[in-house]
Amino acid sequence: MILGTGIDIIEVERIRGSHERFGERFLNRILHPAEIAYCLSNRDPAPFLAARFAAKEAISKAFGTGIGAQLGWLDLEVQRKPSGEPFVVLHEGGQKLLAARGGTKVHLTLSHTANYAAAMAVLES
Numbered sequence: 654m655i656l657g658t659g660i661d662i663i664e665v666e667r668i669r670g671s672h673e674r675f676g677e678r679f680l681n682r683i684l685h686p687a688e689i690a691y692c693l694s695n696r697d698p699a700p701f702l703a704a705r706f707a708a709k710e711a712i713s714k715a716f717g718t719g720i721g722a723q724l725g726w727l728d729l730e731v732q733r734k735p736s737g738e739p740f741v742v743l744h745e746g747g748q749k750l751l752a753a754r755g756g757t758k759v760h761l762t763l764s765h766t767a768n769y770a771a772a773m774a775v776l777e778s
């Protein structure tokens with residue numbers, strides 16, 4: 654059963670600006686080391702960073718909490734299968750929330766162009 658859905662779209666330039674301004678401090682606040690490594694392995698990391706930012710907001714909407722005290726940026730991690738398909742790894746707050754909602758899995762899909770990144774998440778029981 655579907656327990657929740659979430660969607661997010663973000664301007665890539667907004668994330669590029671935060672990255673240029675705050676550098677590693679910004680990255681470490683919202684992303685896990687493997688997420689950062691993947692984004693920075695691309696020639697222009699900004700759309701990839703923006704997609705992961707959007708992913709976390711979309712997942713937070715699927716949970717109905719937003720990003721905040723119950724669910725932090727680092728409670729969520731976006732990983733990739735060898736095929737490129739993204740999947741979600743939940744840490745601490747994410748695991749707790751999943752259990753509290755009676756969920757078993759969060760599905761995620763991402764899309765990005767030079768200007769926009771978008772993500773959609775589905776919380777399944």
Ligand SMILES: CC(C)(COP(=O)(O)OP(=O)(O)OC[C@H]1O[C@@H](n2cnc3c(N)ncnc32)[C@H](O)[C@@H]1OP(=O)(O)O)[C@@H](O)C(=O)NCCC(=O)NCCS
Binds near residue numbers: 660718721
């Ligand atoms: C919930 C959250 C993700 C919304 O994102 P946003 O970028 O503010 O706004 P968006 O345009 O993407 O989405 C707005 C829609 O989210 C939905 N929404 C708001 N709160 C929600 C919640 N708790 N659960 C699910 N959906 C929610 C609403 O439908 C809203 O549209 P409406 O105002 O027309 O009703 C946001 O409040 C949040 O938690 N952001 C992280 C905050 C943060 O730390 N930002 C700092 C950047 S480093």
